[in-house]
Amino acid sequence: MRFVFRRPPILFALALIGAAPPPSTAISTLSPDSETRWVSFDLTPGNQIRFTMAVNGMPATAILDTGVSASVISRDFASVHRLHVQPRGHASAIGGNVAIGWAATQSIALGGLTRRGGGMIVTTLPAAATGTARAVDILIGHDLIDAYALEIDFEAKRFRLIKSGRLPFRGLSAPLSIAANQNVYVTEALLGGRRLAPMVVDTGDGSSITLSQESFRAARITGLPTTTTIAYGLAGALITDLAIVPSLAVGKLTASDVEIRVERRGGFSHEIGAAGRIGSGFLQQYRVLLDPIAGHIVFGPSSQTGKPPVRSTSGILVATEAARLRVLHVMRGSPAEVSGWRAGDLICAIDGTPVPADYSNSPISSWSVGSPGRVVLLSGCDGRERALTLGRFY
Incomplete structure (x- = not known):
């Protein structure tokens, strides 16, 4: 099944609850030539960053997802490659809860990054969550990459991991950190003169900006024509309200005509204590550097910067x-x-x-x-x- 219309958003956010995974004994290293080790990617029909990496020396298809609180292996991949899965409770996902497990890994290779030992969360990754006929094997979250700077070049469809503190291009900055409670990348936004925080920076979310109902109401934006739309999370489909706001600021960046999705009452953002999410639909208008150790996200210009969102005229x-x-x-x-x-x-x-x-x-x-x-x-x-x-x- 392929979803069609502006690459309808797929939402992979996942927050661990219940039993936590065992303490990690993993050792990660970044190669001296990491700046040359670009990873090519394509965008799925769900607007996600999809690429190939290696787990235990075996190729795996992965999604770059800074909105999951721990990296995830699919149950199918674990079964095919005979990884021992230990039950670990449940996690809160967009659309509901999902059962999770944990499996040890020997090695993980991603661009210039190599990790030995440790393990990953295991859950079902349905094909419908990418808008393709074939499911992905891995979701790469902050736990594998947050010690480094992540540069995403959407125009060239490539990304790389480099040493924290590097600034390979100039741009407008916003604060960035790893939230202690949610274990995800977070920043803040300004809408209608109201500060919205924390805002999860979620590369696994194919939409632009998503807000909790409470956050949107706090911004007191009135007179906007609104409609509804559909998206798909790990736990199934969900309906949100949809509108285009005149402007929204993220740090020193101010964007015009921004597509906003508003979750229904008690949605995922509210559940994890976030004001909302900044998805890849927004990020891909820029060249992006995510560096939580240095404390910033940098937005560089691209040919997509400033282009208005595509609107449905059919519904x-x-x-x-x-x-x-x-x-x-x-x-x-x-x-x-x-x-x-x-x-x-x-x-x-x-x-x-x-x-x-x-x-x-x-x-x-x-x-x-x-x-x-x-x-x-x-x-x-x-x-x-x-x-x-x-x-x-x-």
Whole structure:
């Protein structure tokens, strides 16, 4: 199943509760040539940083995720490679709770970083959480990388780990630390003149900015057109409100027209004591340096800096299933809602063109964010045709 529409966000945040993993006896080293050891990545359909690394000498597909409180191995990977998994209780994930275990590892290799000994949390990593047909094997969290500076070059699709204190480019800075309670990267933001803290810096979250309901209300931003959207976490799907705010500041950086998702009451951010999250949808507008030891995050300019967010003009969020689209969510107040579209509806052709196997990478997929006023003819898999007039609704 592939999710389509601006790479709909996938949310991998995970907070450990219950039994903790055993104390680590791991020894990590950074190679002298670490600055040349760039790690190439691609962005998943869920907008996550995906790359290849090695665990116990075996290749593994990983997601760079500063929003998990400890690095994670999938149960499938542990089973295939015969890692002994010890039950360790449960963890709080976006969408609910998940069962976790712990497994010892012999070695981990990632760019210029090598770790000997130690272990990792084990849980189920569903394929739906990346928007692809194949699940990833690893989530790389702060516990493996926070002793170093992490530079992410989104334009070149590469990242590297370097010594803390290095400043390989100039930019605007914001404070950065590892939260003692959440064990994740945190900073602070300013919205409507209100300080929002802590804000989790979450590279595993494909969205832009997510706020708890309490934080958004405290900012007292009024008169914003809002709608709804869907996202997927380790524990399942969740619906959030969605709006575009005129400006938001993170340290010395002020960004305009920022997409904000607002969790429902008692959401994940509230549960872990955070004001919200800054996801990869926001970070990828910049060249980013995360250095918690030095105490800062640095935002450098890129060709994506200042570009306005892409808005849906249809209100239909879909996933591909073979040669058809399944409607996952109909956004509140959208042309699709007015036209009577519902989650679960199936689409087999767009303007007379059958849905191709590579739909998400084809030009035809841009119809859902087309120009307001355009009329799109959607053919249901039952043979019924329905015209949809696109429009701006948030």
